[in-house]
Amino acid sequence: xxxxxSISHDKAIVQELRDDPDFASEYxxxxxxxxxxxxxxxxxxxxxxxxxGGLAKVAKAAGIExxxxxxxxSPKGNPRLSTLIAVTKAIGxxxxxxxxx
Numbered sequence: 440x441x442x443x444x445s446i447s448h449d450k451a452i453v454q455e456l457r458d459d460p461d462f463a464s465e466y467x468x469x470x471x472x473x474x475x476x477x478x479x480x481x482x483x484x485x486x487x488x489x490x491x492g493g494l495a496k497v498a499k500a501a502g503i504e505x506x507x508x509x510x511x512x513s514p515k516g517n518p519r520l521s522t523l524i525a526v527t528k529a530i531g532x533x534x535x536x537x538x539x540x
Contacts, residue, residue, distance in 0.1 A: 453490045456487055463532070481512050490530075503525060503526070
């Protein structure tokens with residue numbers, strides 16, 4: 440009996456983000472709420488960028504060097520706010536602020 444090939448968790452997330460824009464929005468919101476672990480936001484943005492055509496395409500749309508974007512969206516990245524805003528805009532989302540409940 441042949442087994443169906445499995446895919447990694449990251450690839451599954453990227454596919455879901457590609458297929459469901461509402462999930463993409465909620466995924467980023469959940470990452471933003473994880474304030475104790477800032478790398479969660481960076482990984483979420485990287486997944487979203489991959490879902491929107493890849494990091495190279497998003498970097499070009501955001502006006503950022505590809506290598507800089509790879510570094511910024513790595514688990515140890517430390518991007519500027521302007522980078523985060525440019526990336527979210529390039530992938531079709533925006534960062535917003537609400538009062539905490």
